[in-house]
Amino acid sequence: MAAPSASGLKYASKLANQRVLILGGTSGIGFAVSEASLEAGLLVTVSSSSSSKLSTALDRLRSSPAYVPSSTSVAEGGVPRLTGFTCDLSNPSTVEANLTQLLDQATLEGRHKFDHVVFTAGDALALTPIGQITPEGYARASAVRFTAPLILSKLLSTEKYFNHSVYSSITFTSGTNSEKPAPGWSVVAGVCGAIEGLARGLAVDLKPTRVNLVSPGAVKTELFSAFGEGEQLEQLLDGFKKQTLTGTVGTPEDVAEAYIYLMRDRYVTGRCLGTDGGRLLA
Ligand SMILES: NC(=O)c1ccc[n+]([C@@H]2O[C@H](COP(=O)([O-])OP(=O)(O)OC[C@H]3O[C@@H](n4cnc5c(N)ncnc54)[C@H](OP(=O)(O)O)[C@@H]3O)[C@@H](O)[C@H]2O)c1
Numbered sequence: 001m002a003a004p005s006a007s008g009l010k011y012a013s014k015l016a017n018q019r020v021l022i023l024g025g026t027s028g029i030g031f032a033v034s035e036a037s038l039e040a041g042l043l044v045t046v047s048s049s050s051s052s053k054l055s056t057a058l059d060r061l062r063s064s065p066a067y068v069p070s071s072t073s074v075a076e077g078g079v080p081r082l083t084g085f086t087c088d089l090s091n092p093s094t095v096e097a098n099l100t101q102l103l104d105q106a107t108l109e110g111r112h113k114f115d116h117v118v119f120t121a122g123d124a125l126a127l128t129p130i131g132q133i134t135p136e137g138y139a140r141a142s143a144v145r146f147t148a149p150l151i152l153s154k155l156l157s158t159e160k161y162f163n164h165s166v167y168s169s170i171t172f173t174s175g176t177n178s179e180k181p182a183p184g185w186s187v188v189a190g191v192c193g194a195i196e197g198l199a200r201g202l203a204v205d206l207k208p209t210r211v212n213l214v215s216p217g218a219v220k221t222e223l224f225s226a227f228g229e230g231e232q233l234e235q236l237l238d239g240f241k242k243q244t245l246t247g248t249v250g251t252p253e254d255v256a257e258a259y260i261y262l263m264r265d266r267y268v269t270g271r272c273l274g275t276d277g278g279r280l281l282a
Contacts (some may be wrong), residue, residue: 024121028221217276244277
């Protein structure tokens with residue numbers, strides 16, 4: 001069990017020196033969660049499929065004012081303040097082997113377990129119209145956002161890689177389109193609904209470890225590059241702004257707060273936390 005911080009600060013140091021794995025931590029929302037985790041004093045491991053993206057993200061995180069290298073080397077039994085490993089989650093037939101390799105590498109075969117896991121990985125959205133979906137198409141659309149977290153949960157369900165306790169948490173990512181789908185988003189809404197059900201089931205099955213989700217509205221991240229750039233992108237963002245009460249599109253830095261909160265509050269489990277500018281009421 002991870003011990004509460006020994007520093008005198010009751011709130012600010014709640015997560016200090018606990019270990020977090022952030023899958024999808026090299027970009028967008030996950031990158032902001034990685035930065036915020038360093039600021040909260042966590043020992044951070046990031047992962048994604050591209051080695052160049054991973055190396056750029058690690059360089060950016062090392063230049064964060066919150067980054068202080070660990071004083072004890074790995075050879076001396078220390079845990080690095082920041083590490084990263086590639087892991088491709090897109091192929092259901094290799095995902096268990098890839099995740100096992102990631103967890104073995106990152107925990108040194110289970111010697112340094114994680115206290116928190118955050119899952120924000122997501123590939124380009126497959127907005128397939130419902131009239132064209134096939135079982136294979138659904139398998140592709142759900143591979144990274146549902147199958148990967150499902151198999152990850154299996155691997156985390158034992159004590160090998162994860163410290164199970166009320167101090168520990170697993171946080172997945174959904175999206176407001178599960179509750180208020182835009183036209184043409186049935187398949188994506190289905191994937192989001194599936195991950196929400198999985199999180200609630202795991203909150204029961206993995207208790208007392210806490211399992212929650214964050215459900216963001218539109219957040220301007222690298223994910224939007226698939227929807228164009230310049231004028232075209234601005235028009236899209238204006239459309240999203242009009243769908244909120246705040247009249248804004250979210251920033252990764254704001255949404256990252258939700259993930260940090262879910263790690264910190266030891267009384268929250270089985271919950272989906274929205275951060276969406278009030279989109280459900282607009
Ligand atoms: N941005 C929004 O408006 C919004 C709204 C609601 C929900 N969401 C959800 O929030 C999550 C994060 O979105 P984002 O906007 O932060 O996206 P993003 O900036 O594109 O980041 C996605 C992350 O997932 C990783 N990833 C992609 N394919 C992967 C694969 N095959 N294996 C392992 N990792 C992979 C990416 O790194 P690599 O490319 O290196 O693999 C990257 O680190 C997604 O699930 C998205 O659907 C986003």
